Every structure is written in structure tokens, then in C-alpha cells.
Amino acid sequence: xxxxxxxxxxxxxxxxxxxxxxxxxxxxxxxxxxxxxxxxxxxxxxxxxxxxxxxxxxxxxxxxxxxxxxxxxxxxxxxxxxxxxxxxxxxxxxxxxxxxxxxxxxxxxxxxxxxxxxxxxxxxxxxxxxxxxxxxxxxxxxxxxxxxxxxxxxxxxxxxxxxxxxxxxxxxxxxxxxxxxxxxxxxxxxxxxxxxxxxxxxxxxxxxxxxxxxxxxxxxxxxxxxxxxxxxxxxxxxxxxxxxxxxxxxxxxxxxxxxxxxxxxxxxxxxxxxxxxxxxxxxxxxxxxxxxxxxxxxxxxxxxxxxxxxxxxxxxxxxxxxxxxxxxxxxxxxxxxxxxxxxxxxxxxxxxxxxxxxxxxxxxxxxxxxxxxxxxxxxxxxxxxxxxxxxxxxxxxxxxxxxxxxxxxxxxxxxxxxxxxxxxxxxxxxxxxxxxxxxxxxxxxxxxxxxxxxxxxxxxxxxxxxxxxxxxxxxxxxxxxxxxxxxxxxx
Numbered sequence: 001x002x003x004x005x006x007x008x009x010x011x012x013x014x015x016x017x018x019x020x021x022x023x024x025x026x027x028x029x030x031x032x033x034x035x036x037x038x039x040x041x042x043x044x045x046x047x048x049x050x051x052x053x054x055x056x057x058x059x060x061x062x063x064x065x066x067x068x069x070x071x072x073x074x075x076x077x078x079x080x081x082x083x084x085x086x087x088x089x090x091x092x093x094x095x096x097x098x099x100x101x102x103x104x105x106x107x108x109x110x111x112x113x114x115x116x117x118x119x120x121x122x123x124x125x126x127x128x129x130x131x132x133x134x135x136x137x138x139x140x141x142x143x144x145x146x147x148x149x150x151x152x153x154x155x156x157x158x159x160x161x162x163x164x165x166x167x168x169x170x171x172x173x174x175x176x177x178x179x180x181x182x183x184x185x186x187x188x189x190x191x192x193x194x195x196x197x198x199x200x201x202x203x204x205x206x207x208x209x210x211x212x213x214x215x216x217x218x219x220x221x222x223x224x225x226x227x228x229x230x231x232x233x234x235x236x237x238x239x240x241x242x243x244x245x246x247x248x249x250x251x252x253x254x255x256x257x258x259x260x261x262x263x264x265x266x267x268x269x270x271x272x273x274x275x276x277x278x279x280x281x282x283x284x285x286x287x288x289x290x291x292x293x294x295x296x297x298x299x300x301x302x303x304x305x306x307x308x309x310x311x312x313x314x315x316x317x318x319x320x321x322x323x324x325x326x327x328x329x330x331x332x333x334x335x336x337x338x339x340x341x342x343x344x345x346x347x348x349x350x351x352x353x354x355x356x357x358x359x360x361x362x363x364x365x366x367x368x369x370x371x372x373x374x375x376x377x378x379x380x381x382x383x384x385x386x387x388x389x390x391x392x393x394x395x396x397x398x399x400x401x402x403x404x405x406x407x408x409x410x411x412x413x414x415x416x417x418x419x420x421x422x423x424x425x426x427x428x429x430x431x432x433x434x435x436x437x438x439x440x441x442x443x444x445x446x447x448x449x450x451x452x453x454x455x456x457x458x459x460x461x462x463x464x465x466x467x468x469x470x471x472x473x474x475x476x477x478x479x480x481x482x483x484x485x486x487x488x489x490x491x
Contacts, residue, residue, distance in 0.1 A: 023127070024048065024150065025041050025048055026153050027051065028153065028157055028292070029051070029288075029325075030051075030057065030121075031058020031059060033156040033336060034052075034154065036339035037156065041346075044347060048125070049150065050121060050126050050128045051148070053133070059177075061109060061113060064177060066112055068198070068364070072201060075206070077094075079208045081094040098185050098187075102182070102184045129146055134291060137297065138298055153297075154320045154342055154346075155292070155321040156335065156339075157287075157325045159286055161176035161178060161281060161282075161284075161286075162283055163281055164250075166193075166253055168252045168253045172254060172255050172279065173257050173279070175279065187277060188211060189213070189214070190203065190206045190212070191276035193280070194281065194283040195221030200222060200237070200365050201364050202282065203242055203280075204366065212243075212276075213242055214244075214245065216274065217248070218247070218250070221244050225369055228376070229423045236365075245266075250262060251264060260278070261273050261274070287301075287306065287324060297316050299314045299319055307326075308320070310354055311354075312338055312341055312342055320345075320346065322335055322338035322342060331361055337358075357372075357373050357421075358373075360434070362433065364430065367426045368427070369423075370424045370433035371422070371424075372423075372433055372436055373422060373436075373440045385415045386420065387413045387417065389410070389412075389466045390408050390410050391462050392405075393406060393462060394406075396459060397456070398457040398459050398461070399462070406427075407426020407429070409424050409465075410422065422439075432462065432463055435452075435460070435463060446470045449463070449464070450470065452464070
């Protein structure tokens with residue numbers, strides 16, 4: 001609650017504009033992408049107006065990435081206490097204080113919030129308006145009692161939890177990522193509808209806090225990921241005690257606070273009821289386009305989001321749209337990536353375009369799951385003949401020392417060796433994927449990844465060993481073996 005109060009006080013200082021403001025660029029939405037555009041453009045002497053109707057920092061800071069990772073960090077400490085015996089330390093059952101965990105989450109948010117505050121951005125020279133934005137015409141936005149006319153606009157309004165039309169849901173208390181981080185009491189049995197990244201991350205966290213957790217997924221859990229990688233995660237979380245029900249159809253919900261019932265139909269056609277104390281809806285996200293009056297600005301959109309070109313320009317050439325509001329890959333780092341493209345196009349007229357193959361994504365379960373570029377199936381469909389290189393964690397000395405031997409690195413290359421994609425499941429996969437992201441961005445071949453030196457003992461050696469697999473393929477070729485034999489004879 002301290003965060004909201006602070007935001008309200010800051011927002012109050014940003015009110016009281018009125019009249020008409022002429023700007024070089026007007027940004028709607030003060031999430032990660034919007035703030036990045038504002039910070040970069042104002043430094044070049046541009047007149048920048050930033051409009052935000054809710055909290056500075058957007059979903060990532062207040063209800064998304066930051067609080068979820070703070071929650072996961074706390075849950076991991078609880079898990080470490082239970083599993084300390086493998087290191088010769090007596091295992092104990094942790095005593096989880098839900099209120100203290102929530103305080104930890106709020107303190108992390110508060111620590112980061114200073115970087116995203118109204119005060120900081122007004123100090124940089126950005127004019128901040130705390131109000132809902134609405135297009136009046138193709139070059140004018142109204143925000144409260146203020147009209148903003150600008151040469152360029154950037155829509156960065158993000159997304160919100162998509163709540164499916166389940167019969168009875170409107171009569172039952174439920175949680176989303178916008179409310180679960182306000183919980184200050186223990187959870188007995190959490191029922192999660194949705195087995196994507198968000199649902200699985202939060203499910204495992206609450207399991208480690210001592211709750212029973214059941215995940216209900218209509219298709220396959222972590223279904224957007226390479227199944228060879230996601231199966232490792234699913235096997236692990238199930239071994240921890242997480243119940244993951246795949247291929248089920250949610251028919252209706254009922255109940256009251258502290259007692260919810262979810263009626264499902266199994267893949268076999270059997271009707272069952274899953275009972276819990278709390279219900280979490282993690283069924284995807286929807287773009288925040290409502291109330292923007294996009295029609296007045298001539299901006300096309302559909303249920304997936306605002307339609308943009310590869311350069312992020314909408315059907316109104318004055319207006320860019322970035323981040324979650326355009327659908328596609330909805331990650332904070334994508335919004336920041338988009339902000340960089342807008343910066344280059346809007347200010348320097350450079351032909352910058354989105355390259356989706358460069359965008360990595362991470363599911364912060366334990367083990368982590370990270371990917372960049374094409375999956376094996378995607379690569380086969382696009383390129384036909386490919387090469388696949390793997391190396392397991394259990395062959396790595398640091399992984400052995402950490403008792404973190406579950407997982408592997410998987411790299412996909414075309415027949416000439418150019419890296420097309422990489423996937424990692426295992427400890428710190430989100431960190432390890434970054435070198436592969438760089439490699440793909442530079443168009444490197446797998447052989448280039450054999451030339452860097454990984455310090456010993458680190459998990460990074462796993463990536464190096466995966467790349468070394470190209471030598472095994474080369475050594476097996478008859479011509480190479482004949483050449484080596486000839487050189488041996490020549491002394």
C-alpha cells in the first residue's frame with residue numbers, strides 16, 4: 001500500500017496542466033517501453049510528453065516481472081532449506097510468514113520504483129501527465145483537461161490479464177498477476193487455470209511455500225516451448241509435488257472466499273471437480289486498447305493488438321506502437337527493444353526493423369527454461385536439413401558441485417553451420433542463453449562458439465561443449481579421416 005500512496009503523491013505533482021501542449025513526441029503509457037522512449041528522446045532536446053493513467057513503471061514493475069521474481073526468490077530459499085541435506089546440512093521445514101514475504105516483495109518494488117518515478121522523469125525534462133489518454137484526431141490526444149499535439153506519438157499501453165468467460169467466474173473471488181502479489185495470508189490449495197510461463201512460475205513458487213497446487217491447462221503446459229526442453233521442467237515440478245492436469249476443459253467455477261470449486265472435463269470425457277482455497281487465472285493477456293479511441297486517429301487494431309509494420313509504425317504514420325499492445329512476444333525486454341527501434345526511426349529516420357528471431361525468452365521455473373531463435377521443429381520446417389547439438393548439465397563439473405545436474409543445452413544450426421536457435425533447460429538458463437542470443441544476432445556459425453574461452457568451473461562451459469559437437473561431426477567424415485591419416489604418414 002505504501003507504493004500506491006507514493007505513486008499517488010507523485011501523480012498529484014504531475015496534475016494541473018490544462019490547455020494545449022505542443023510536443024515533438026507524446027508517449028502514452030509509462031511502462032518499460034514508454035519510459036525508455038521518454039528517457040532517450042528527452043536527452044536529445046526533444047519536447048517530450050508522457051501520459052500515464054495508473055502507476056509509473058507499468059505492469060513489469062508493479063504486478064509482473066519484478067514482484068514475481070521477488071516471490072520466486074523467496075520460494076527458492078524455502079526449497080533450499082528442505083533440500084539442504086544433499087550438502088551435508090540438516091534439512092528443515094521452513095516456517096513461511098506470508099506477511100513478511102509480501103513485505104519483501106513490496107520492498108523490492110519500492111527500491112526499483114525510484115528509477116521509474118514521476119520525480120525522476122520530470123527532473124529529466126519530461127512533462128508527465130497523470131490521466132487517461134484518448135485520441136481526438138490523427139495528431140491530437142486529450143488527457144484529462146489537457147490537449148497534446150505532437151509530431152510523433154508512441155502507444156505503449158501494455159496488456160492486462162485475459163480473464164476467460166468461464167460460467168460462474170463473475171461470482172467467485174479469483175486472483176490474477178495484478179492481485180496475487182497483494183496476498184498477505186497463507187494459501188492452502190491454489191488452483192491455477194493456465195499452464196503457460198506465468199502460471200507455472202507462480203504455481204511452483206506457492207508449492208515451495210507449502211501450499212498444495214493444481215494447474216489446469218487446456219492444451220499442453222509450457223506449450224509454446226520446445227517440448228524436449230519443457231518436458232524436463234514438467235517432470236521436475238511434478239516430482240516436487242505439483243499437480244499438472246493437461247488437456248482438460250474448464251466447465252464452470254463456484255464457491256466463496258476460501259473455498260472454490262472448478263469443474264473440469266478430462267481428456268477421457270470424465271467430469272471432475274477440483275477444490276481449492278484460492279483460484280489464480282493465468283490464461284494469457286490482452287492488449288490495452290480500450291478507451292484510446294484509436295478510430296479517431298485512423299489506427300487499425302484487432303483483438304490481438306494494434307497492427308504495425310516491421311518498423312512499428314501504425315496505419316497512422318505519425319503513430320508508433322510498441323510492447324505488449326501490439327501482441328506477439330509480450331516481454332519487458334521486447335518493449336525495450338521496440339523502444340530502441342522507435343528512437344532510431346523517429347529521430348534519425350534510420351530503417352530499423354523488428355527481428356523477432358533475436359528475441360530470447362525465459363520461464364523462471366526451477367529448472368529455468370530459456371530459448372532464442374528457432375526451435376528444432378521450426379528449423380526443420382523452414383530449412384529442411386539441419387544440425388542439432390546437445391550437451392547435458394551432468395557432464396559439467398560446476399553443475400556437479402552445485403547438485404544441479406538436471407538439464408541440457410540444445411543448439412540448432414543449418415547445414416552450413418549457421419546458428420538458427422538455441423534452447424537451455426537447467427540452472428541459470430536465463431543467463432546462459434545470452435551468449436547464444438548474441439551469436440544469432442551476429443549471424444555466427446557454430447564453429448565460432450568453439451573459439452571463446454569459458455572460465456573453469458562455470459556453467460558456461462556447457463554451451464562451449466555443445467558447440468564442440470561440430471568437431472565430432474567433422475571427425476566422422478571419411479575425407480577428414482583420410483586427410484589426417486595422410487598427414488600422420490608424412491610425419
